[in-house]
Amino acid sequence: MMRADFQSDSQAILRRCLASCWLLLFVAVTTVSGQDAPDEFLFEQEPYDVVTLTDEYEGVRLKVFPIGGLDEQSRREAKPDDKLRIRLLVHPDREYDVRWKDIAKVEFFRELVLIEANRLVSEKHFDNAFHYFAFLLRENADLAGLAPSIDRFLMADASSAFRDGKLEEALAILDEVHQRDPTRQDLQQGLRRVTEQLFARYMQAGEYRRARKTVSWALERFGREQFGTTADTWEKQLSQLARRELVTAQKALEAGKMREAYVASKNMMEIWPDLENAGTIAASISQRYPVVTVGVARPAGILDPREFHDWASRRAGRLRQRMLVELEGYGTEGGLYVSPVATLSTSPDGMQATIQLRRDLGSQRGLELTGYDVSRVLLEMADPHNNHYLPLWREVMESVQVRDVFDVVTTLRHFYLRPESFFQVPLGDVGDDTQQLPTQPYGVLEKTPARTDFVLNQDYALKGATQPREVRELVFRESNTAIQALLRGEIDIVDRIYPGDLERFRRNETVKVESYAVPSIHLLIPNTTRPFMDSRVFRRALVFGINREVLLREDLLGGQQLAGCQVLSGPFPIGKSSDDALGYAYNPRRRPRPYNPRLAYTLSLTAKAQLLEAAKKAGTEPPPEEIHLRLLYPDAEIPRIACTGISQYLTAIGINCESVPLPPGEVQPAEGEPWDLLYTDIVMAEPAVEIQHLLGAAGVTRSGSTYLEAALRRLMSAGNWAEARDGLHEIHDLAHEEVAVIPLWQLVDYFAYRDNVRGLDVQPISLYENIENWQIDLIR
Secondary structure (H helix, E strand, C coil), X not given: XXXXXXXXCHHHHHHHHHCCCHHHHHHHHHCCCCCCCCCCCXXXXXXXXXXXXXXXXXXXXXXXXXXXXXXXXHHHHCCCCCEEEECECCCCCEEEEEEHHHEEEEECXXXXXXXXXXXXXXXXXXXXXXXXXXXXXXXXCCCCCHHHHHHHHHHHHHHHHHHCCCHHHHHHHHHHHHHHCCCCCCHHHHHHHHHHHHHHHHHHCCCHHHHHHHHHHHHHHHCHHHCCHHHHHHHHHHHHHHHHHHHHHHHHHHCCCHHHHHHHHHHXXXXXXXXXXXXXXXXXXXXXXXXXXXXXXXXXXXXXXXXXXXXXXXXXXXXHCCECCEEEEEECCEEEEECCCEEEEECCCCCEEXXXXXXXXXXXXXXXXXXXXXXXXXXXXXXXXXXXXXXXXHHHEEEEEEECCCEEEEEECCCCCCHHHHHCCXXXXXXXXXXXXXXXXXXXXXXXXXEEEEEECCCCCCCCCCCCCEEEEEECCCHHHHHHHHHHCCCCEECCCCHHHHHHHHCCCCEEEEECCCCEEEEEEECCCCCXXXXXXXXXXXXXXXXXXXXXXXXXXXXXXXXXCEECCCCCCCCCCCCXXXXXXXXXXCCCCCCCHHHHHHHHHHHHHHHHHHHHHHCCCCCCCXXXXXXXXXXXXXXXHHHHHHHHHHHHCCEEEEEEECCCCCCCCCCCCCCCEEEEEECCCCHHHHHHHHHCCCCCCCCCCHHHHHHHHHHHCCCCHXXXXXXXXXXXXXXXXXXXXXXXXXXXXXXXEECCEECCCCCCCCCCCCHHHCEECCCC
């Protein structure tokens, strides 16, 4: 490296440059221009220092490599004849010695960053300034002048937010200023103005809970002395409103109008729970009229607990109707079924199933139900001309007999794995035309896109003593907002936790987390009426083209490992663990296809060529040059995030894919709506039975595969569980080879609830399955 004396060498160069246009180029490259690169922040560039020469050298500012060994103290104490060794950025192979008497100032890179941050603040570019200050706090927290610059930045940002009406944001910024310097002169006035306007906004909007929370937080955070008599005015307004609600609640309670009393007491507790006697009265009303509020990811379109491919419908359907027979859990050989109104039994050879109705229902509970009512429905299920018709039941059932009025004996044509599963019919459908059976737990009181209110049927024959009188379902599009609502006590339960947020729920001591008994399996259903989707080669391309492992692990699980959550190779649940009885249908020898975008691209081209050749032979219209797919999904967070990733992966291999949400509450496209793929999540509680509903001729997929239909028929005639397991494994293999569905992954689903909710089942199949035993305590 060459070294030169700046006085003898560079001075001459600079003087000559001043007299020539070459100086323009030299200055542009070696001096500070005052403009950042448009696509990066200053602190993201390679660090450099700036040496500014005296007026004798026209005050030229030179960009130099960071000067080693120089700090603030040595910079201050330098003598005029001392020399500073520098390297210009444009001449990295040469060093220059510059006398301090020729230097006006030396600015370190960190100081340049601070100068730029202050400039951004003065020009009100607060978002960009934030990044600069964050960098300095991380790298040079003790930099002289940084602390007052940050304070000025925060106050300016708070003022801007206040002027724009962003009062919550302004208050949060002022809180940061208060933490940094609670004695700042202009802070008190700013805090008072912002809090006053925020309180007034909430009160005007009727958001009394938020108004109270804001006041309580501000007084505790900043001290009552910051607000003077204004704090007394706020509290007086709230207490007066709460007292009105208290009077309303007492009058409704005296009149026996329990719902009106509950609404008023709830309003009172939200407005000002510290009101005298408020807690006692609210607790009394809550005990007599308990209400539970549940946060859900999506509303239910229809209310049917048998909808295995509609989570919301299964959940809310239990509130609307009870089944003659209900799935309770699992044993070593499939599902365990119980009846709320009968005792079930099967003969040793499995050829007869008996339903023994409880004889006390009519006298004790007002539920007039006989064996003749049940037999009528079972016979209707075998009648092709009846609305209750089930083709599978007609094939299995030989005869139905009533014995001793209350016993129903069904004889089968051949062994069937779970004949009890056919008895999952609504109790409301049982009985003659002249009676209205009190079997509906709840009625729908009010329904909007954002909430559904269910109110207890007072004539419900099976109601429990502490059962909630109302169930309120509130829709939360984002998991984070549901978490916050649960922690604040605004809701009691979150029906289905976004898996990546599971640990956030578990960390809170007031929240309990429980898993459901049956994991959900997530699939893409192909619309085989569309040319590309009818191609098995193209469906294979889709499987290879989606990085299911990354989507599951990173996007849905948030990088964490959750037992039972894994990529699938077929249309069956694998179970929550290796010894889970539910996994009897899954063939573990069939491994999921790996992510292989190159193979996916090749297969898509092959499928396109095959379709083109087939069109030529048939003389029909050829397939389009570009492939465009419409991927529909239920409008909830898990499908939304998954389908966004799926679309990106497919588009990357030349398969243009548009992900489109279905209307709220819908899980299937409307008649006539164009679609290629449908995202669905299924709770397959009894695979041996419900695989017919997925892959059968009248199932969700309508695959039309003769091989699969034959395998499904063989499964129907299985003589024992060993044969059934072999048949299910065969179906798994065929579905894998045919790509009847695009299997994605299995998720173990969890719900969370506050400790004021008691009586919930451990690992239920659906949330409300024992709601008759729930007990809801008041949250103070």
